[in-house]
Amino acid sequence: MPDLPLSTEAPLRVLIGSHSHPRVQNGGSEVASHALFERLEAEPGWSAHYLGCARGGAFQRAGRALTQPFAENDHLYTVGDFDVFKFANRDMAFPRDFRAMLRAVDPQIVHLHHYVNFGMETFFHVRETLPDARLVLTLHEFLAICHQQGQMVKRQTNALCFRADPVSCARCFPEVEPQDFFLRQLYVRHFLDHVDQVIAPSRFLAGRYAEWGVPEEKIAVIENVPRSNARPVTAPRATRPGRLVVGFFGQISQLKGIDVLLNAAELLQRDERTDIVFSIHGDHTNQPPAYQQQFLERIAQAGSTIAFHGAYDNQAVDGLMAAVDLVLVPSIWWENSPVVIQEAFRNGRPVLCSDIGGMAEKVQPGVTGAHFAVGNARALADALCDLAADPGEVARLGQQAAVRWDGQTAFDAHLALYRALLGGTRPARVLPETPHHPLPPSELAVAEPPPPPRAVPRFGIG
Amino acid sequence: MSGMFPAVTSQGCVDFLCYAPSLDGWLAGGWIDLGWDDQDEAPHCALELGEKTISGDAVVITFPRADVRKIGYGLILFVPGENTRAEGLQDVILTRHGQSFRLTPSEPLDHLTEADGVARTKALVSTAMRSSRRAHLLRLLSRPAFAGHDTLDQLQPPVFLELDSASLCPPDGLLLRGWMLDPFKSVESIRLRCAGNSAVIDPDHFVPIARPDVREGFSKQFGGLSDLCGFLAYAAGVYQAGEIVYFEVRTVNGDIGFKRVQQVRSPGIDTIKDTLGHLELRYEAMERAYDHVLGPAVKAMNAFRLQKPVGYREMSLGVQPEAPRCTIIVPLYGRIDFMELQLAFFSRTLGRQYEIIYVLDDPNLERATEALATSCLARFRLPFRLVVLDANVGYAPANNVGLTLARGEYVCFLNSDVFPKTPDWLDHMVETADARPDVGVVGALLVFEDETVQHEGCSYEILPEFAGWTFSLHPRKGRFPSDDDGIAPADAITGACLMMPTSLARAVGGLDEGYVIGDFEDVDLCRKAQAMGKQCVVDRRARLYHLERQSQGGQQSFWRLNLTLYNAWRFQNRWTRGTDPWIAPAETADRPA
Incomplete structure (x- = not known):
């Protein structure tokens, strides 16, 4: 059994890993992982190290896989030869440097956000180098399950996908044999088996991974940790009476539902609803050129009811949200736990989202926002008309969202989980029964201890 | 070897020797003892070539020859038989009615090409007395020989023989893939020849391959054609590196056409795949095809491929x-x-x-x-x-x-x-x-x-x-x-x-x-x-x-x-x-x- 230095004398050592690094790229999961790291660092009785990843050589030193360009406890891995199909890291320098770093830092908890860029073998390195350390993995989207960028939508049509299996996956990717999808699954599961605890930020994601073969008793549902538990000072409503300003914050892409938004805007224009206006914030420049052009043309044709503001810095999101009445999340893929929903709640803004997956789970209709039928522009337009007709309801939903937002619970839940793992116990199973509802913090309880780590774990599938 | 023949009572000499593929036999010239009785009855001939002996009934013609007139006659002989790479003629023994004549090779013995041998023999035979043997040999000698260019397309009625590939099955076999049309059934025999080696190609042993393209191409010109005019055939003991390989097609009218094999493909796994990619065999045809054609051909190619242990x-x-x-x-x-x-x-x-x-x-x-x-x-x-x-x-x-x-x-x-x-x-x-x-x-x-x-x-x-x-x-x-x-x-x-x-x-x-x-x-x-x-x-x-x-x-x-x-x-x-x-x-x- 691992050491249990629960006394205050020796802090508990945690290594947080992320497939990227906020200094390199500012995506949701790297921000969440770094927020967890920063808060752990500040927390008495804990010490934390961070390991991020970068593609490209800006921070690389010849012959080394790991460097420390930012701080002594902040490590960066510059990714080498990586097989994105089955997440195999073929970089020969990584095992050596990573194992050396593990020995030097000697963490009791190794908590990785994602396996991309590290490679599935990372779990094996941890297990071999530090047999007593506990291994935690936070999942983001469905990449292990779905080769289509982990989105679980059909590659050719963007239709929702409900279940991955080798034959169906090969229909999306005719250039890949079903047997190779089977091997991909075997490879990923083989190494996932080393992980002691899986964290899913949504019940929906947890359910999909459990169906796919991650043992249910290994999965806990805990929301991503925000940077701080401080609330912004946001004006209750900054826009003019008689107008509903609908904010969109995120990537300008098909899967994020930007076409659904534009179609709904067209319908509203046709109905001469100039009182409903859209304020779009997001980056379109990483999209295929044809899609970019089409998007810009539609924006240009849309007239005054749509304002496109381009990319934004995540640090500025509070100010931008102050200028909208509600936040729209029209994604046509499932989503896991979109950061933008937590940001909206933190700013006291209700969320109108598609009625599927992780986003629907996070937004309670009539409490913190509303749902509309995924991909259905008419349904979206109607929902917006209803909200525009009742500004008081919008304000009420926003207030309730603000009340429900909580910057501390997720962090506390992480600490509790770490302590439980080091104490030889496992958090209670927290799997979806009603997948749309968020997890009350009380559900994260300490339950029966997990079996001790095995020297040669069984090679089991599902 | 000579022990199996009656006691040698007389002798002679061989000055030149040549194997003539177009005649399917050997030509030799020299002289023979005056004791030889020049008559139409064919003597038995044993051509002792190293360890190999070619034996059979020979056509022997004598003619007056000034340099030996006191002791014998000039002699031309033709004995049908296969080519052999055995070098060094030991003796030629002619036997008739219990009497044997041993002809020993001169020093040096002239080994002639087919063309030279046929020309020299023709010139000498023309000086001999007229006889049915002389007429027969002259007819044989006037058979067309392969002169390096194709003559198959000159045959009437027409015969078509085209190869898609000829693959070497070491050491000397060839696997042939192509198609053949004999619309008037005029072909009597087909031989594949190379440097004096020859093998009979029997269309009855072809592994048939469907070639609807060939049938369609000729269907306006000829009736009764079949799709199965493509073939795979195997010829053993023919190929000699660096020598020309050609078909000799004889017709029932006595005409001969030649067709050169343009290229011989070296053996390898790709050659095997290529050859086997064109066949669809079922039931009883299979065993025959593998026994006569595919089996020996693939076996030879595979053995060649693996003859040296891989490094x-x-x-x-x-x-x-x-x-x-x-x-x-x-x-x-x-x-x-x-x-x-x-x-x-x-x-x-x-x-x-x-x-x-x-x-x-x-x-x-x-x-x-x-x-x-x-x-x-x-x-x-x-x-x-x-x-x-x-x-x-x-x-x-x-x-x-x-x-x-x-x-x-x-x-x-x-x-x-x-x-x-x-x-x-x-x-x-x-x-x-x-x-x-x-x-x-x-x-x-x-x-x-x-x-x-x-x-x-x-x-x-x-x-x-x-x-x-x-x-x-x-x-x-x-x-x-x-x-x-x-x-x-x-x-x-x-x-x-x-x-x-x-x-x-x-x-x-x-x-x-x-x-x-x-x-x-x-x-x-x-x-x-x-x-x-x-x-x-x-x-x-x-x-x-x-x-x-x-x-x-x-x-x-x-x-x-x-x-x-x-x-x-x-x-x-x-x-x-x-x-x-x-x-x-x-x-x-x-x-x-």
Whole structure:
């Protein structure tokens, strides 16, 4: 059994890993992982190290896989030869440097956000180098399950996908044999088996991974940790009476539902609803050129009811949200736990989202926002008309969202989980029964201890 | 040799000698003793050429020759017979009515080309007295000889013969693929000739190939054509390197047409594939085709391909086990990522008492495989050996290189697309072999990715659609396995995962390399073990995934099927027809302690 230095004398050592690094790229999961790291660092009785990843050589030193360009406890891995199909890291320098770093830092908890860029073998390195350390993995989207960028939508049509299996996956990717999808699954599961605890930020994601073969008793549902538990000072409503300003914050892409938004805007224009206006914030420049052009043309044709503001810095999101009445999340893929929903709640803004997956789970209709039928522009337009007709309801939903937002619970839940793992116990199973509802913090309880780590774990599938 | 002839009473001399392919026989000129009685009755002639004697009834013509007029006559003789590469004429013995004449070669003897020999003979024969023998020989001598250009298209009625390929079947055979049309049935005989060698090409022995394009192209010109005008034919003992190869087509009217073979393709696995990709044989046609054409041709090409032992280099990755209990041998071709997957899965499951040897049978992937192997060692920390072959040699030879290098008491031949399902699969197999001295071969339960059976032991079945030959089949394939997880006897074990004592594997000569590209070698190996008194069993506790790929189809599957049939033919000859039986080595292999 691992050491249990629960006394205050020796802090508990945690290594947080992320497939990227906020200094390199500012995506949701790297921000969440770094927020967890920063808060752990500040927390008495804990010490934390961070390991991020970068593609490209800006921070690389010849012959080394790991460097420390930012701080002594902040490590960066510059990714080498990586097989994105089955997440195999073929970089020969990584095992050596990573194992050396593990020995030097000697963490009791190794908590990785994602396996991309590290490679599935990372779990094996941890297990071999530090047999007593506990291994935690936070999942983001469905990449292990779905080769289509982990989105679980059909590659050719963007239709929702409900279940991955080798034959169906090969229909999306005719250039890949079903047997190779089977091997991909075997490879990923083989190494996932080393992980002691899986964290899913949504019940929906947890359910999909459990169906796919991650043992249910290994999965806990805990929301991503925000940077701080401080609330912004946001004006209750900054826009003019008689107008509903609908904010969109995120990537300008098909899967994020930007076409659904534009179609709904067209319908509203046709109905001469100039009182409903859209304020779009997001980056379109990483999209295929044809899609970019089409998007810009539609924006240009849309007239005054749509304002496109381009990319934004995540640090500025509070100010931008102050200028909208509600936040729209029209994604046509499932989503896991979109950061933008937590940001909206933190700013006291209700969320109108598609009625599927992780986003629907996070937004309670009539409490913190509303749902509309995924991909259905008419349904979206109607929902917006209803909200525009009742500004008081919008304000009420926003207030309730603000009340429900909580910057501390997720962090506390992480600490509790770490302590439980080091104490030889496992958090209670927290799997979806009603997948749309968020997890009350009380559900994260300490339950029966997990079996001790095995020297040669069984090679089991599902 | 001369002892078999009556006592030599007289003599003569041979000045020149030539083999004339267009005459299918030998021409010689010289002189003979005055005792020779010049009459029409043909003497028996024995042409003693080194160790070979050409014998038959000869046409002999004498003529006045000034330089020997006091002791004999000038002589021309023609004896039909095959060409021989034996050098050095010893004697020519002519025998008639119990009287023999020995003609000895002059020093030096002129060896003439066909053209020179025919011209010189013609000139001398014309000085002889008129006789029916003289007229016959002059007719023979005036037969057209191949002069380097095609004359087949001048034949009337027309005959068409075109080759798509001629492939060398070493040392001197040729496999011919082409098409032929003889719309007026005017062909009497076809010969393939090269530097004095010749072979009769009998259209009755053609392996027919459908060529609807040819029939359509000529259907307006000729009636009664068949789609099956394409052919594969095999001619043994013809080819001589550097010499021109040509067809000689004789018609019932006595006309002769020539057609040159433009190019002879060297043998190789691609030549075999190419040849076998054009055939669709069923039922009784199959055995005839393999006995007369495909069997000898593929056998010769494959033997040539493997005549020199393949060279290799070895990389030792990590610290190898001291005295391994078992060596896993995995040949790699194309999908080197299978090595990565296997090693990943072995990394947590395979004990350190086992040795792993990967044999890369794909030299083009050498660098990539070395890099991946190094990365695998760094990642999975499981020692293994990588053997890189100098050439792509195929399943059996690649495995045999592994067998030579194996240090384990047992060897386990494992396909690269087989992946463990139970971690202790090999422990079970070794345990079974340890406990059962009567067992020579142990197999595993192999399942597809949907958990249904791929292999749980092979059994034999006679397939009427394939010449009534015996094939090994996988019972229960595609169905869920039975609940039984015991050890069961089997007729044979698939080579996808086959374990046996190393000493036994070596004693029986490993996998037979006469089978081409991975068919029947495994069943053959099991038969050899059985011939040594050992049993085959499946240990159902050992479970692994064996994937079957869906993408192989079209032309590729034709050659693959026909190659399987070649291997089946070889297997029948060895184990069921008994035309090429396997002889067990005298000493029984020792089992490991």
